[in-house]
Amino acid sequence: MNFELNKEFIEQLQTAIQEHADVQIESMVKELHPADIAEILGELETEERQYLINLLPEEITADTIVELEEDERGELLKDLPSQEIAHSVIEHVDSDDAADIISELPEDKQDEVLSNISDIEQAGDIVDLLNYAPDSAGGLMATELVSVNEELTVRACIEEIRKQASEVDEFFYVFVTDSQDMLKGVLHLKKLLLAKDTELIKNLIEDIRYVKTDDDCEEVANIMRKYDLVSVPVVDSIGRLKGRITIDDVVDVIKDEAEEDYQLMSGITGDIDSNDSVFKLTRARIPWLLIGLAGGILGSVVIGGFDSQLIKHPEMAFFIPLIAAMGGNVAIQSSSIIVQGLANNSLGLDSASRKIIKEVLVALVNGSIVALIALIYNMVVGQSFALCLTVSISLITVVLFAAIVGTSLPLAFEKIKIDPAVATGPFITTTNDIMGMIIYFFVSFQCYSWF
Amino acid sequence: MNFELNKEFIEQLQTAIQEHADVQIESMVKELHPADIAEILGELETEERQYLINLLPEEITADTIVELEEDERGELLKDLPSQEIAHSVIEHVDSDDAADIISELPEDKQDEVLSNISDIEQAGDIVDLLNYAPDSAGGLMATELVSVNEELTVRACIEEIRKQASEVDEFFYVFVTDSQDMLKGVLHLKKLLLAKDTELIKNLIEDIRYVKTDDDCEEVANIMRKYDLVSVPVVDSIGRLKGRITIDDVVDVIKDEAEEDYQLMSGITGDIDSNDSVFKLTRARIPWLLIGLAGGILGSVVIGGFDSQLIKHPEMAFFIPLIAAMGGNVAIQSSSIIVQGLANNSLGLDSASRKIIKEVLVALVNGSIVALIALIYNMVVGQSFALCLTVSISLITVVLFAAIVGTSLPLAFEKIKIDPAVATGPFITTTNDIMGMIIYFFVSFQCYSWF
Numbered sequence: 001m002n003f004e005l006n007k008e009f010i011e012q013l014q015t016a017i018q019e020h021a022d023v024q025i026e027s028m029v030k031e032l033h034p035a036d037i038a039e040i041l042g043e044l045e046t047e048e049r050q051y052l053i054n055l056l057p058e059e060i061t062a063d064t065i066v067e068l069e070e071d072e073r074g075e076l077l078k079d080l081p082s083q084e085i086a087h088s089v090i091e092h093v094d095s096d097d098a099a100d101i102i103s104e105l106p107e108d109k110q111d112e113v114l115s116n117i118s119d120i121e122q123a124g125d126i127v128d129l130l131n132y133a134p135d136s137a138g139g140l141m142a143t144e145l146v147s148v149n150e151e152l153t154v155r156a157c158i159e160e161i162r163k164q165a166s167e168v169d170e171f172f173y174v175f176v177t178d179s180q181d182m183l184k185g186v187l188h189l190k191k192l193l194l195a196k197d198t199e200l201i202k203n204l205i206e207d208i209r210y211v212k213t214d215d216d217c218e219e220v221a222n223i224m225r226k227y228d229l230v231s232v233p234v235v236d237s238i239g240r241l242k243g244r245i246t247i248d249d250v251v252d253v254i255k256d257e258a259e260e261d262y263q264l265m266s267g268i269t270g271d272i273d274s275n276d277s278v279f280k281l282t283r284a285r286i287p288w289l290l291i292g293l294a295g296g297i298l299g300s301v302v303i304g305g306f307d308s309q310l311i312k313h314p315e316m317a318f319f320i321p322l323i324a325a326m327g328g329n330v331a332i333q334s335s336s337i338i339v340q341g342l343a344n345n346s347l348g349l350d351s352a353s354r355k356i357i358k359e360v361l362v363a364l365v366n367g368s369i370v371a372l373i374a375l376i377y378n379m380v381v382g383q384s385f386a387l388c389l390t391v392s393i394s395l396i397t398v399v400l401f402a403a404i405v406g407t408s409l410p411l412a413f414e415k416i417k418i419d420p421a422v423a424t425g426p427f428i429t430t431t432n433d434i435m436g437m438i439i440y441f442f443v444s445f446q447c448y449s450w451f
Numbered sequence: 452m453n454f455e456l457n458k459e460f461i462e463q464l465q466t467a468i469q470e471h472a473d474v475q476i477e478s479m480v481k482e483l484h485p486a487d488i489a490e491i492l493g494e495l496e497t498e499e500r501q502y503l504i505n506l507l508p509e510e511i512t513a514d515t516i517v518e519l520e521e522d523e524r525g526e527l528l529k530d531l532p533s534q535e536i537a538h539s540v541i542e543h544v545d546s547d548d549a550a551d552i553i554s555e556l557p558e559d560k561q562d563e564v565l566s567n568i569s570d571i572e573q574a575g576d577i578v579d580l581l582n583y584a585p586d587s588a589g590g591l592m593a594t595e596l597v598s599v600n601e602e603l604t605v606r607a608c609i610e611e612i613r614k615q616a617s618e619v620d621e622f623f624y625v626f627v628t629d630s631q632d633m634l635k636g637v638l639h640l641k642k643l644l645l646a647k648d649t650e651l652i653k654n655l656i657e658d659i660r661y662v663k664t665d666d667d668c669e670e671v672a673n674i675m676r677k678y679d680l681v682s683v684p685v686v687d688s689i690g691r692l693k694g695r696i697t698i699d700d701v702v703d704v705i706k707d708e709a710e711e712d713y714q715l716m717s718g719i720t721g722d723i724d725s726n727d728s729v730f731k732l733t734r735a736r737i738p739w740l741l742i743g744l745a746g747g748i749l750g751s752v753v754i755g756g757f758d759s760q761l762i763k764h765p766e767m768a769f770f771i772p773l774i775a776a777m778g779g780n781v782a783i784q785s786s787s788i789i790v791q792g793l794a795n796n797s798l799g800l801d802s803a804s805r806k807i808i809k810e811v812l813v814a815l816v817n818g819s820i821v822a823l824i825a826l827i828y829n830m831v832v833g834q835s836f837a838l839c840l841t842v843s844i845s846l847i848t849v850v851l852f853a854a855i856v857g858t859s860l861p862l863a864f865e866k867i868k869i870d871p872a873v874a875t876g877p878f879i880t881t882t883n884d885i886m887g888m889i890i891y892f893f894v895s896f897q898c899y900s901w902f
Binding site: 002033035039158161162165166168170171172188189190193194209210223224225226227228229230246247248250251252254255258259261262263265266267268272273274275278281282285286288289290292293295296297299300301303304307310311314315316317318319320321322323324325326328329330332333335336337338340341344346347350355358361362365366369370373374377424425426429430433436437 | 453484486609612613616617619621622623639640641644645660661674675676677678679680681697698699701702703705706709710712713714716717718719723724725726729732733736737739740741743744746747748750751752754755758761762765766767768769770771772773774775776777779780781783784786787788789791792795797798801806809812813816817820821824825828875876877880881884887888
């Protein structure tokens with residue numbers, strides 16, 4: 001039952017495609033899950049991909065296209081006429097996937113595809129979904145769901161579910177509404193199975209967390225994770241049931257958000273992975289390297305400004321990497337804790353100033369340890385007392401400064417609605433490199449003039 | 452239906468606890484989900500927490516304790532006698548949560564609690580679960596599930612499900628086995644509802660992905676995510692159904708893995724958040740700062756070794772931060788792509804050498820751009836030709852070196868079973884700082900001797 005992709009399989013398939021051995025190809029992929037076929041397609045060349053897709057049964061084709069990476073899907077749909085996209089793909093998939101696929105198409109093709117959908121109700125649902133912001137609950141939800149009126153009996157409810165279930169792929173909860181479509185609660189299938197036929201549904205329903213169509217999808221993810229929900233109902237601003245979001249879509253949101261934050265910290269913009277082209281990989285990284293370059297050049301101007309000090313005490317240069325590295329490390333530590341807390345909604349109720357005070361305390365302890373070790377090392381190896389003091393005092397100061405910047409910058413970014421994750425990685429290390437140099441040379445003037 | 456924690460609520464609750472206003476307290480938390488109560492407990496002092504817990508009904512207490520953070524739970528259970536832990540907590544929760552809670556207790560208390568569980572079968576299940584590695588599928592699964600024999604009719608199956616469902620909290624799939632307990636497939640509730648009463652279950656079952664008890668839980672997460680599973684059956688080495696893992700547990704695995712990688716990259720060890728104590732926050736960070744310190748000191752030795760060069764050309768010091776920063780940035784970019792690919796199992800089928808070649812290409816492009824800009828800048832501001840060349844040649848070399856190290860180190864770590872995420876963050880920046888200095892001064896000797 002479990003398939004694992006390997007090189008031999010791909011090579012065998014490629015040979016079969018070259019030889020147009022359709023029967024062999026079909027038998028190789030027949031039993032596979034669309035997610036596996038999508039993975040296989042990702043390893044093939046464009047023409048091979050096209051060839052294989054054409055051999056798949058229509059139902060499988062649609063599900064496979066849903067599973068593809070966005071750029072692979074775009075390439076595949078580019079050459080397909082709008083009518084075929086509507087009939088062979090859109091009509092076979094859930095409304096949320098349909099809306100996603102259509103939103104990726106060029107503007108003019110979107111309307112063509114929509115007008116080619118045979119089922120007017122389905123087309124209407126998709127148009128409604130396209131109106132929600134892509135990163136809102138409305139943009140994430142699907143309209144396919146099973147819902148029953150609270151006034152039904154168990155027997156009538158089961159009949160109703162049978163009717164609706166034939167149109168819905170899979171469902172885990174039955175949502176219960178009143179006659180105005182207002183969400184009243186959820187009916188667990190377990191309760192339905194255990195209840196008497198004549199029992200009224202309204203006596204069996206349980207409270208369920210809901211989200212609103214304009215809630216942010218990160219918020220939806222936090223709610224589903226907190227309450228261990230498999231499916232969450234989405235209501236409009238007056239409480240009418242509009243759709244549902246299932247956990248598999250939210251898992252992707254959680255994964256994507258985490259990856260985005262990870263990539264931002266490592267100085268990469270845009271959603272890339274190691275299989276992307278050299279051009280795409282280069283483009284995603286160069287902006288942050290240019291920021292690093294600008295910072296480095298600014299740093300050289302700063303150090304250049306302390307030229308005379310450096311000529312008098314060239315040994316000061318030895319510790320430039322240490323001061324720069326330590327500031328960067330501490331700033332990243334502080335900012336990543338805040339960014340993670342903001343993303344998880346787990347910062348608690350402490351005020352920003354209390355958080356900064358806490359970080360300053362941590363920095364004071366860590367800075368003192370590091371500065372003390374550096375002091376002992378420098379005295380043992382016989383550096384001048386002025387240099388010993390300069391390095392250790394600078395270390396504490398830089399670490400403190402880095403902790404304050406690292407804590408307050410993401411909090412400030414969040415306030416002014418910039419993604420706080422931007423305030424990690426190269427941005428914050430560069431800032432601290434420059435400040436570190438200013439602090440280091442400023443401290444050195446004091447120390448060398450006194451000792 | 453939706454509760455949001457705020458400062459006023461906590462203050463009101465704290466006042467009520469101080470005044471022992473039990474009726475008011477009970478009315479404040481009565482309608483809340485255990486996850487909300489756990490969040491509230493996280494904001495209270497130890498004695499307040501104890502007081503509130505004692506007021507909760509037993510069923511809610513158990514579920515709330517499951518939802519607590521590990522350290523809060525430990526503190527709470529520390530003072531509870533083993534008998535009470537068994538009867539008031541363990542007997543009310545699912546086997547996977549029970550095993551987790553027991554595994555957190557001190558060794559001697561574990562046996563006491565286990566021997567106090569009234570239901571021998573439940574105790575046996577928990578003991579079995581405790582034998583699996585905590586990060587394996589066996590360690591993650593619960594034994595509560597609904598399974599039926601493939602030979603049953605739909606009518607008999609519904610009867611059987613009714614019987615089993617009363618003991619299981621919630622279920623989404625019915626697993627189907629043969630008379631030897633071997634997993635045969637899954638029965639979707641939808642199919643059950645739509646089928647005729649006399650139909651045999653074996654004609655309704657579908658294939659389902661399964662995992663084995665000793666599979667790694669990251670692998671389980673990847674499978675559930677790939678195939679959009681809400682629940683996955685776990686089988687032993689010969690295919691007998693042993694338990695099931697639900698998506699909510701896997702979401703936590705995904706989240707935890709992502710956070711661990713994020714924290715490792717930012718130089719933090721251990722699972723901490725901003726609400727932890729200053730001591731815990733300090734301890735989680737100091738190891739990486741010490742690595743940074745050691746690297747910085749080593750860097751000072753390297754630069755000290757090129758002492759004479761620096762006295763002759765003090766302007767070389769200006770660009771030390773630039774060279775160090777650029778190497779660190781590129782190394783982190785390269786390593787994070789690999790670490791993410793390894794975590795997602797999305798590296799594809801390319802060999803390690805092809806990946807390194809690709810990274811070298813990207814580095815060559817980015818390094819050239821950065822070096823060219825630096826060259827133009829340095830010539831415009833009138834640096835000596837030797838310094839201009841030194842900086843730009845060093846930049847390309849450092850960037851190339853960083854890309855190779857950043858790509859190969861995590862791959863090598865994975866091979867020798869060290870978490871590749873360790874090869875990001877301070878570890879890799881420190882390595883590249885030192886190498887950067889060696890390259891910079893080595894190049895400068897060539898450039899200054901020729902021009």
